[in-house]
Amino acid sequence: HALQLACAGGGSLAGTLVTADPQIARQFIADAARTHGRIQILNEESAKESTGHGSPLPQLVHGGPGRAGGGEELGGLRAVKHYMQRTAVQGSPTMLAAISKQWVRGAKVEEDRIHPFRKYFEELQPGDSLLTPRRTMTEADIVNFACLSGDHFYAHMDKIAAAESIFGERVVHGYFVLSAAAGLFVDAGVGPVIANYGLENLRFIEPVKPGDTIQVRLTCKRKTLKKQRSAEEKPTGVVEWAVEVFNQHQTPVALYSILTLVARQHGDFVD
Numbered sequence: 001h002a003l004q005l006a007c008a009g010g011g012s013l014a015g016t017l018v019t020a021d022p023q024i025a026r027q028f029i030a031d032a033a034r035t036h037g038r039i040q041i042l043n044e045e046s047a048k049e050s051t052g053h054g055s056p057l058p059q060l061v062h063g064g065p066g067r068a069g070g071g072e073e074l075g076g077l078r079a080v081k082h083y084m085q086r087t088a089v090q091g092s093p094t095m096l097a098a099i100s101k102q103w104v105r106g107a108k109v110e111e112d113r114i115h116p117f118r119k120y121f122e123e124l125q126p127g128d129s130l131l132t133p134r135r136t137m138t139e140a141d142i143v144n145f146a147c148l149s150g151d152h153f154y155a156h157m158d159k160i161a162a163a164e165s166i167f168g169e170r171v172v173h174g175y176f177v178l179s180a181a182a183g184l185f186v187d188a189g190v191g192p193v194i195a196n197y198g199l200e201n202l203r204f205i206e207p208v209k210p211g212d213t214i215q216v217r218l219t220c221k222r223k224t225l226k227k228q229r230s231a232e233e234k235p236t237g238v239v240e241w242a243v244e245v246f247n248q249h250q251t252p253v254a255l256y257s258i259l260t261l262v263a264r265q266h267g268d269f270v271d
Contacts, residue, residue: 003031011035016052018042050141103127103221103242116186116220121264130218132184134248136213137172145176172208177254181245185218195239197259206253213248221257228269235267 006015006028015036017028020043029039042050089099093106103109109129116128146152152159155171162170178199187193208214222240239262245254 006032007035013037016040017043101126104217105223109219115187115191118191120192121262124220124239126220130185134214134215135180135184137208137210139210142224144174145173167207169209174204179207181216192263194261194263197261200257202256204254206251208253214245217244228267231269235264236261237264
């Protein structure tokens, strides 16, 4: 009966269900979502923070018939995009990279004698790239990494069990592949690169087996300036690097992005 009342008149922009029963909440949402733009589930855990019918947040997207309409909460910058023109751009990877100032896979890369980690933020350009030397992975690498990390998963350490797995034999730890890749592309000396800021969108594409040889392509993908908040703060920016690890057959085995904090040559702080 409560559900029928809630859906009367074609629904509404926002509604609230007060219940401590997850099953009732699930049933209500399944039936009422079609007529409501936003539904808050209120219980004793969230009651203290409740502002009534939930808080409008800029990242919420909602729609529905009748008064629910179809749209977004107009509390953030994303709503501004409704007043902007959206245009799709088609072209070659190299052309798209030049237009967007963001390197895309397949676009032309630039290599020179200066290691990318030796360049300051201002000097780096999307497309600056490094092709590393090669490294052959061994069974000793697998054993040493297992002992160091404590990861003795059967696919790495048990020959008999690994032979019956989808891999057909022992494989190298994925995280060792990442570590070995870093060992190939990192410039060890003191330079503009200050810190590893994070890793994103990691995918292991193909297994690496003992005897396989890996090589890495490191490419500057995107630069983001960090605002200097004080005269004492070191001026920096964040650089996103596209990393492709491939084997002796030129088959990608791992794809991901790393973020580094890179020093700038000149600050922009204004008191």
